[in-house]
Amino acid sequence: MRKTLLATSIIVILSVPSAFAHHPDKVIINAAAKKQAEVPFNHMKHVKRAKSCDTCHHMNKGLTAETKAKVEKCSSCHLDPKPNVPGMREMSLTKNPFHQACIACHKTQKKGPVACTGCHLKKS
Numbered sequence: 001m002r003k004t005l006l007a008t009s010i011i012v013i014l015s016v017p018s019a020f021a022h023h024p025d026k027v028i029i030n031a032a033a034k035k036q037a038e039v040p041f042n043h044m045k046h047v048k049r050a051k052s053c054d055t056c057h058h059m060n061k062g063l064t065a066e067t068k069a070k071v072e073k074c075s076s077c078h079l080d081p082k083p084n085v086p087g088m089r090e091m092s093l094t095k096n097p098f099h100q101a102c103i104a105c106h107k108t109q110k111k112g113p114v115a116c117t118g119c120h121l122k123k124s
């Protein structure tokens with residue numbers, strides 16, 4: 001009885017996320033974390049908030065949850081600032097790619113954090 005129950009729950013757990021097999025549920029954005037706390041990011045919820053994947057993954061045009069493309073981390077291109085490429089180590093609200101892209105949408109939709117500590121949650 002316990003074995004059957006266990007087997008059933010494993011099947012249920014495995015079958016739920018399959019529609020979104022190609023993107024993570026929650027991520028911690030911390031590649032640049034130094035002056036500020038890392039940023040917990042609910043990826044799953046944001047997929048529903050944005051029109052499409054390439055709203056954020058701008059180098060993967062036409063990306064969907066079913067696409068078997070390699071999705072590079074933002075940090076593989078944006079860690080250090082380069083000419084015309086904003087860098088995620090920047091504190092500036094206009095020079096950091098996350099500050100640009102994330103805060104802009106929160107402002108437009110009048111929802112989501114715009115204050116520093118709304119994203120850079122202090123470790124408890």
Ligand code: HEC
Pocket residue numbers: 029030031032033034035036037038039088089090091093096098099102103106113114115116117118119120
């Ligand atoms: C919408 C979310 C969001 C808001 C609001 C936000 N940030 Fe960030 N910020 C990020 C993300 C994401 C990163 C990249 C984090 C990483 O890789 O560690 C980042 C990176 C940084 C960095 C460089 C990494 C480090 O720790 O040294 C600094 C400094 C920073 N932010 C300061 C601020 C300040 C100051 C404010 C408020 C004026 C602010 N941020 C508001 C999301 C946000």
Ligand code: HEC
Pocket residue numbers: 022023024027028029030041043046047050052053054055056057063064065066071072073074075076
């Ligand atoms: C609101 C912005 C946003 C949207 C919309 C979005 N993503 Fe992401 N995604 C991110 C961020 C931020 C990360 C973390 C990247 C990092 O740590 O540098 C990420 C990470 C990923 C990763 C993991 C990359 C790795 O190597 O760790 C995959 C795969 C991915 N996203 C796929 C998708 C797919 C597929 C969609 C659409 C169904 C999507 N994303 C929609 C922002 C977004």
Ligand code: HEC
Pocket residue numbers: 056057058059072073074075076077078084085086096097098100101
């Ligand atoms: C393969 C490299 C690469 C990856 C991965 C990448 N970017 Fe970029 N990004 C660039 C380059 C190059 C530019 C500057 C040229 C341009 O705008 O296309 C840029 C520009 C930007 C800009 C500024 C756009 C503007 O209007 O000035 C933002 C914001 C941004 N990226 C956010 C992100 C986020 C968020 C992620 C991860 C979800 C990400 N990028 C992943 C290469 C990359």
Ligand code: HEC
Pocket residue numbers: 039040041042045046049050051055056098101102103105106109111112113118119
């Ligand atoms: C397409 C628009 C859009 C983009 C782009 C976007 N967000 Fe959001 N975000 C939202 C909305 C809308 C909410 C608030 C939802 C609510 O309160 O009902 C939100 C809420 C949040 C929250 C509060 C916790 C939660 O998830 O509900 C955090 C933290 C956050 N966003 C971080 C980020 C970071 C970091 C990025 C950039 C990688 C980002 N957001 C990009 C629309 C966006």
